[in-house]
Amino acid sequence: MIVSGKNNDVAWGNQIGYILLPFQLAVHDDPLAYVRKAKKTLDRKKSSLEVIFTCKISELFVKMFGLKAGAFIIGRMLTNTTTTFSNMVGPTEQVEFYGIPQALIVHYQSYNGTIKVILSVDEEIIPNYTQLLDDFVESFRHIKDAASRLSKHVKKG
Template sequence: MPLTFPSRQSNSKPNRHSQGFLRHINRFFSGLINTAYDIGCNLLKSSLIEDDKSPIRSGHGVECGPFAITTTTFSIEHIKQIKTKLQVTVNDVITGVIIFGTRLYMQRANQDSSKGNCTALVLLNTRAIGGYKSVSEMIKPNAEMPWGNRFAFLQVSIPNLTASELNNPLKFVYKASQLIKRQRNSAAVYLTGQFLDAMTKIRGPEATARYIYGKLNNSSLMISNMIGPVEQMSLANIPIKGLYFTVPGIPQSLQLTIVSYVEKLRIVMSVEKGFIDPNKFKSCIEYAFEAISKAALE
């Protein structure tokens, strides 16, 4: 009677199960570590730790000061081509462009500032969206979608600009992709939103406003985005060529807001007037996009 041996398929099945189990375990523990680290950094950033003064951070509250606003527009189809070529997401590409362009401006203004401690706060909407609700429904106790804003901050450290990154701008896109993936494996955003809600209920909206102000004041820039209409709008039968939004009253010298509209993506740069040159900053963002596009597609 011939000897029989177990097939490879029967051995590979438990191996696949064990590998999948180990991946889940690793992801779980790395998520715990990322969450603890992010929450600790968020608390310290709002009270003790602040970014270095740099060409994009004057270091004093400028919420009531004059600001200059400039915009630039990119093709969403072009961004998708870069995304497909690099196998990343649209957010990765845009974040890489902003990080690279910001560091370029800092380096051109002050060579040493390109290695300074610089943090971006990404404003995220955590409000549940489940269709239209009237005001009377939203103000009811324990409403499914209660009245008021629901948001949280995602803290992103901007990588330094070195000679290797300057010669290979795609590194900024890949670094942005790594940062975003790491933040996704963290419950810090959800817990931060819950923390802000609890603080508002216990200590009142003034305490929450002071906490948010401290976090903004200690960081270098703010980034926020929203999805706009995919079809052209009109007002009084006059076609609207473009639109954008900005966040007034923040203490930072630089904020960038992003909105899509009819296959175009507009980046709005709101800068402290007399401190940041809006035209030079805009040219750095546009150069960063061109450099990343050329490196990715050619």
């Protein structure tokens, strides 16, 4: 148990590490081509030390140059971010990083064979958000159908 005012083995506060991912919009003949490419990239990044380094370098930068310099660097990174992905359920309020509203936030949860995807869209930046949602649904349907065909083909062979 964490007790305030005592020396605990557990650190208080949030620790943020991140990875930068390319986000490509493309139409493929094989809907799973995008999934394979994204999985390959994610697997490579997850087995790298990028998340740990971004967290530790941020901490080191704050310790060496102070909170304002650290906030400036993190702010520069976040102000150049349009889309964020998270595997945690998102907030119900509007999200801004350093006063820059996020145009699109994608939350996903995979549990017990089910994937839930939640999209938060800034209507001022993406006014035709219903089209975006329809495109997401259609893309997921294509991926699901292709994966189903692939699994049937593998079971027969």
